[in-house]
Amino acid sequence: MAVTRRNILTNADVRAQYARGVNLLKREFTGPTTSSLGIPGPSRQVSTYDLFVVWHHTAMSTMTPPSQGDRNAAHRGPVFFPWHRFMLIQLELNLQRVLEDETFGLPYWDWAADGARTPSQQRQSALWRATAVGGTGSPVRTGPFRFIADDPDSFRIRVEADADGRLIQSNRGLRRDLGVSISTLPNRADTAGALALRPYDQANWDTTSAGFRNRAEGWAAPDAPALHNRVHVWVGGDMLPSSSPNDPVFYLNHCNEDRLWEAWMARHTRTYVPAQSAPASLRGHRINDQMLAFLSAPMRPADVLDARSIYAYDSLAV
Ligand SMILES: [Cu+2]
Secondary structure (H helix, E strand, C coil), rough: EEEEECEECCHHHHHHHHHHHHHHHHEEEEEEECCCCCCCCCCEEEEHHHHHHHHHHHHCCHHHHHCCCCCCCCCCCHHHHHHHHHHHHHHCCCCCHHHHCCCCCCEEECHHHHHCCCHHHCCCCCCCCCCCCCCCCCCCCCCCCCCCCCCCCCCEEEEEEECCEEEEEEEEECCEECCCCCCCCCCCCHHHHHCCCCCCCCCCCCCCCCCCHHHHHHHCCCCCHHHHHHHHHHCHHHCCCCCHHHHHHHHHHHHHHHHHHHHHHHHHHHHHHCCCCHHHHHHCCCCCCCCCCCCCCCCCCHHCCCCCCCCEEECCCC
16 A cells, blocks of 8 residues: 655654664664775675665766766656656665665655745745754764664764765764755745656756756756755755765655655656667666666666655645
8 A cells, every 4th residue: 555755844754764774774783894895894784775876876976878978867868757756655665674664755845835935934844843854064963863872783884985086984973064065955936847848858857947846856947956866965964975875864854755756647647758678878868768776676767767656645735
């Protein structure tokens, strides 16, 4: 039966369960190690939560086509929405498993609602309270993902991308710089602007394309970074590099992006481009290409266009 994905700010139960599930996955070790994953330094087990960080980094570091342009196996091209939907479905399944609750649905953060407020109100949104995901800082010292110096079991960043884009080991608290690099979140005008755009994507299928995908990913708007990209930049800290799933807020942002895509499909038909007949230079982004997988069998964009048997949003008002 399909689960419901809800607004994290208006559902205290989901908020608490999400934090609990993330921390359980942070403490679950199923075998993979830094050495088996090619991460330098002493060999240590990598948690299930951190395997998703490695997966995202790997996808972002896999250029499509190889050695050309900047389109990668998860971003800057049409597969951006299907790939992140695939990732979120896998995280949701893992959260359901450790929470022993098959009705658990990932929460989303409706950032455009916060984006209507003043910059200082945006930084003081209820999301950043200790009862939600904690606040800003280096390290974050409030909430369920806070750093506690003398508690090695407190939330730690164990794998991250360095300045050269390579994964390294670390052992430190989560970092956020809310509203520092950019002072405002996207707002309803931004989401409405993206929602109205057709087609889904088009040539050159990259960060210069007109269409919904590129606008909603955040490269194309007049005030870029916009939408998804702008949220990463506004949160800052660990949300900036390819290891950005280190911050549990990553999934709240992407769940809202996925909701935006669902709203787009509800409005414009459940379709995707490019077709499989598109040139091999678009391999990895065509409707029946396998998406880069890591923790599960691969999926194709075609497999995730209609996810209504898996989950539904409580609202498509974006
Ligand atoms: Cu991503």
